[in-house]
Structures are given as structure tokens and as C-alpha cells.
Amino acid sequence: MVAQANTVGTQKKGFLQWARSRKGQQAIIIVAFMIIPLALLFTFTYLPFGKMVGYSFMKMKYAGARTFVGWKNYASVFSRKDCFSALKLSLYYMGGSIVQLVLALYLATVLSFKVKGGNVFKGFMFFPYLINGIAIGFIFKFFYTRGFVFDTVLQWCGFQLDNLPYWLKDQSINNISLVGTSVWRYFGQNMVLFIGAIMSVDSELYEAAMLDGANRFQQFIYIILPSIKTIVTLNVILSITGSLSAFEPPYVITDGANGTATYFIVMHDIAHTQQKVGLASAMAVVLLLIIFVATILQKLFFKYVFRNSEDEDFNATKRRDKKLAKYADRKAGR
């Protein structure tokens, strides 16, 4: 008994001593500081997510009884016609995001050099991003209405109304019309991000390149692009991921009708109109996995692209080293 009490006493003393020591204080403070953010992260991110994953194995509505159905929801995500055909629409949005990034990069490059009225242009092109997505939906609903804004403008340019398509009715182009609104909205934001990155490029490099006889395009390819590759990668990944989860334009403009229902809209409909919460949760989990895969693939792709460029550099140094060695040899051999 006594011995036991003694050992407990020494242990306790040891802990207290340690807790009072500088290192002990450090450790305690680190843990204490980490607990709050970790607790918040857990409560508001991982716990709800875990719950959703749990729901995806159940047949349930928002209210009422829940029954466990195993993988049935996942099976129906893959067997239903509407889920994966909706993902095909994402290809439109991905195509749109490529156009958007190229356009943004081009304008950013132009605008980051001295241009008359550059700031005004920047403002005009960034402006759509500031408008609420719902408002944009309404703007474009009228914009695309037969005989309204867009058709009128095209008629000024000499088109006949009879030859113009129905922008939202014709199922072969209505998704392109919707993607157009998304490009219109986001390319300004991408452009501003690119401009910010380009600004950080040392301007002496341009001068040096110019002295070496590089034209603007070569400057872009060999100086600007490598310097902002991080931000380009980020933007591409965000845009592709965003196009997998496109929601606002089709939801507001066409209500997902007429063949414009993206994966998100199908999910929304299943969760809220049909109240099949389990199935919708399973769809969300599947989409998450798809986004993971897409992101990893892009990461690998960019890694491959960048390694190539590094290889080139590496070869160049190798060649230079060889040349230098040769030179030294010649010098030594003389």
C-alpha cells in the first residue's frame, strides 16, 4: 500500500515537474491551442460528412423511419439513367472552363503590360463576378429569350431572326448557352488572379529577354507561364472541379428542365422533391470520389508537365557542363 502510494506520488510529482518545465509548458500550450480548431473542424466538417456517409446506406426521408439498406443506394446511383448521363453535361462546363482560362490568361497578360485604360477594362471584366448568381440567372433568361436582347444584337449584325436558334429551347445548344453565362461570370475573377501572379514576375526578366530578341509571345511562353504555373494549376483544378458540380446557371435559368439537369440538379431534385435522402447522399459521396479522382489525375498531369520542363532545364545544364568541361579540357590540353 505504502509503496504503491509512494510510486503514485513520485509519478505525480514527475508529471507536475514536467508540466512546470519549459518543455512541458510548450507541449501543453501546443495541445491547448490545437484543440479548439481541431474540435471546430471535426464538429462542422467531418462529423456532418460522416453522418452523410451514414445516410447514404439508409433508405430515409428527412422525417420518419430510417432503414438500413446497405449498398443499394450506391447500386442505384450507377444503374439509374439520370445520374451518370447528368455527368456528361459536365463536359460542356469543362470545355467552358478551358475557354474561360485561356481567355483570362490572354487578357491578363495583355493587361499586365501598360495598356491605355487598363484599369477600366479590368473593372469591366471583373464586374460580373460581383453580381449575385441568381441575378445573373434572371439577366440571362431575358438575354436568351426569343427576340430579346441577344437576338436583337445579332439582328443588328445582319442575322435573320429565322436563322437564329432558340438559345434555351434547342437541346443541342442550350447547354452551351448556359456555359456561356458561367464563363461570362467567372473569367474576370480568373483574370484578376492571373494578373496578380504576373505582377510578381521580375520586370527585369522582360528587358533581358527583349535584349536577347525574344518577342512578346516568347516572353509569355518562357517567362510568364513558368513563373505563374502554381496559380494556373490551381485555377485549372478549381475550374474542373467546379464544372463537375455546376448548379447555379441551369437551376436559375432553366430550372434543370429541357436536358440541362446537371448532376447537382438531379441530386437536389432527388433529395428535396422526391425526398430520397439516402440516395442523394450516396450521389454526393460518389461525386466526391469522382472529384478526388479528377483532382489527383490533374495533379499527376501537371507533375508530368512540370517534370518535363525541369528535365529540359536539367539537360540544358548538363549540356552546359559538358561544354564547360570540354573548354576546360582544351585549356588544360594546350
Place this chain on the structure above:
Amino acid sequence: MKLKKVTALTLAAAMTFSLVGCGGNDAPAETPADTSTDAPAADDSADDAADEADAADDSAAADDSAAAGGLTYASIQLGEDNMDITTTIKFIHHKTDREEDGTIADLVSKFNEMYPNITVETEGITDYAEDALLRLSTGDWGDVMFIPAVDAADLSTYYLPYGTVEEMSELVNFADQWKDAAGNCYGVGYMGNAQGILYNTKVFADAGITELPKTPDEFIDALQAIKDNTDAIPLYTNYAAGWTMGGQWDAFLGAITTGDETWLNQKFAHTAEPFKDNGDGTGAYALYKILYDAVEQGLIEDDYTTTDWEGCKAMINNGEIGTMVLGSWAIAQMKEAGDHPDDIGYMPFPITVNGQQYTTAGPDYCYGINVNASDDNKAAAMTFVKFMVEESGWCDLEGGYPISKTAPTSFVFDGVNVVTNVTALTGEEDVMNEMNAESELSFNAGGDAKVQSIVEAAATGSESFDDIMADWTERWNAAQEELGIEVQY
């Protein structure tokens, strides 16, 4: 070294703790959830039982007091009784637009011509369905309100009965909308809604249509005549708004298309082939085929994807639209949207079952009187309600289906049987909801997409109407199988 060890230990401890935390979190969260699903149900039923007991008591008391005070809707003679009451009553309602344009103030001033001593304060509430319930729970909301979604068992705790449903039925339509187990009537509608088709009488006249169409074929012919003889859009679908498709077309399922009041809520879910072609222009098949045919034959607006709900009101008023499929509540809005209110007409849905046309009708919001108000206020409030229903002409002003059986009305539905889809059998109340969710067709429950898809299929020719109906039947049968619902019809 020691620090590392201790940190590692602490971290490990923290992690196990947090794991235990979530394990512990989960377990209690699950179990109470499980029990709680049962427990509240039990509580509820206990409450219900208690409430019903209360209700019985209250209604007995109310009956007594009604008998003693003689305060029933039927017994009040407008302009003779309650002339000596001087008080102020408060009326809360959802018609904010009518509050703003002064209509309600006009009605109140009419009331004050007859009853100058009763002051009526009115308040229009946005988001009424929710706010009214909140105010109701506080008890201090006023004297007259439109009854929000309360349980039948709670009616007597909040509202004063107008009398028995039996005696009220002689005076007003839909007296059984708010009734308790004892058969007392607690709500009187301010206007009724009927289902039919809105049309422009001038367009019909210009198109040479002299008799209102009564069958799907006649209706399509009428639309064709409008297209041939006028510049108007024969049928404006309001496709883009969504709710104007599912919400409005589904409303004709049931008695209107089959002539059977029990079909929608009692038979539909148990029917093997609810969408089969009856061959005589009746049933769900004929209903949706009208839409398909109209679209296929180009009898709708040019670009249906950009229809504009606000814009269509002025268009039908000005004779740019021939017909629109909307409930009778829309009449007033269409009349007010332009300079030709007299051109707006309303006709029964063009389906005839065994030589009869049917329409379903029901009340909009109903007046309820605060049971906790003072006796004077109760009497004043009931007088006010009776005036509003019988004399004010509000219902007619809104173009509503009549509530009062004696007040003059301009709502003409000649030769049409007005019926109500009877409610589901006891124990099967949720069957339609389950079927709607499982089949994802969502009839009368936000299933706009399926009606929109009819328009798309007809316009692009991607799917024949029979294929659509076959697909629906398949989904319906799959849902019946999944839910274990017996097929009886």
C-alpha cells in the same frame, strides 16, 4: 527525449479521448434517436388523447355557452344583432397585396357603415403560414385570423366554433374544412378555389368558338381555331416557371378526369395501370395527352423555355393568349393585369365522363375566431366574419368560387358537378406520399419535371406519348412492388 515521449503520450491520449468522444457521442445519439422516434409518437398519441378529451370538454362547454349566449353564425342577423357593441377587434390575414391596395380598408369601411361602433384593425402578414402559427402560440394575436395549419384536435383550444357543421353547411360551402370530432365548425372560407381553364373570351369569339369545348378533341380543335383565326397563342404553358406545369396539371387528376371522387386518394395508388388509354377521352392518359397534342401540333408559345409568369398576366388580359391552365385563384390577377378585365373567362376542364363534366373545389384560407377573446369581441368578431362572407363581396371580387350559398356570385360553372376528392382511407394517409416519392412522379407534390418532360418530348419528338405513359406505369408498378402496396384495380 522526455518531452517527445510525453507529447506523444498526450497526443495519443487526446486522440483516444476524442475517439472515445465520438464513440460516446454516437452511441447516445443513436439510442435516444431510436427511442425518441417511438417515444414522441407515444407522447403525441397521449397528448392527442388528452387534447381530444379537452376538445370534447371544450366543445361541450362551447355548446353550452353557445346555447346560453346564443352566439352562432346562423343566429346572427346582420344589421340587427350586436348593434350596441362598442369595441375594437383585430383581423390578421395573409393578403398583403389587398392590404396595400386598400381593398381591405374599403371592405372594413363598408362594415362600419352597418356597424359604426365596431372598429376593425387589420394587419397583413408576409410569410403567413409560418408567422400565423407563431402568433397563435402566443395567444395574443387578435380576434379574427385565417386559420393556419393546426391539428384538428387543437382547434377548440384556439378557436370559437361557429356552430355545428350540419347547420353551417346550409349557409356556406366547405363548412367541414375545419371540424373537430364533435362535429363543430371552426372555419369559414373567405373564398373558394375551383379547377378549370382560364381563357380569353374575346379570343374565343374571334376564333369563332361559340361553345366551350367539353372533350379533349374539342379543346384541341378550339386551340387550332385560335391559331388559324387569330394572332393569339392558343395555349400558354408557362413551362419555365415549373410550378405552373406540375402543380396545375396534376390538380385535374381524380374526380375531374374520372368522375370518381375516391380515385385520387384511395384508388390511384392501388391501380395497376393508372395511365392506360381508356379510349373515351377520360382518365390521366387523356389529361396529359391534351398537353402533348397541343405541343406537338404547335399550339403553344414559340419558345416555351423562356416563358414569363408575370408577363403572361398582361398578355392574356390583352388577348395575346387564348388559354392557360390555372386554378380559379388566378382569375383576379389576370383581370387586374390590364385594361380588359371583362375578357377573362373561366371554364371547366374539357373532359367529359359519361356525359358529365366535373370540377373539384375547396376553400382558400378560412376565418377563425379567438376563443380567448372577451365576449363582446367574440360577438363582434363573428358579426364581422358573417359580414365579410355574406355581404362584403370580397370572395366575388377575387373571382373566387362562392363560399356563401346566398350571396350573389359571378362565378359561373353551368352544368358542372362540383365535387371534392375524398381523403385517403384510415391507415392509408401516407400511401400517396410514399408512392410519389418512390416512383419519383410526385403527383400534386412538386412533380413539375415530369410534366415539363411531356412538353420537351412533344416538341422535340424524342418520345411518343404512349412511351411516356408506359414509362410512368412502369415506375408506378415498381414503386407498388417496392412498398408492398396491393394492386386492387
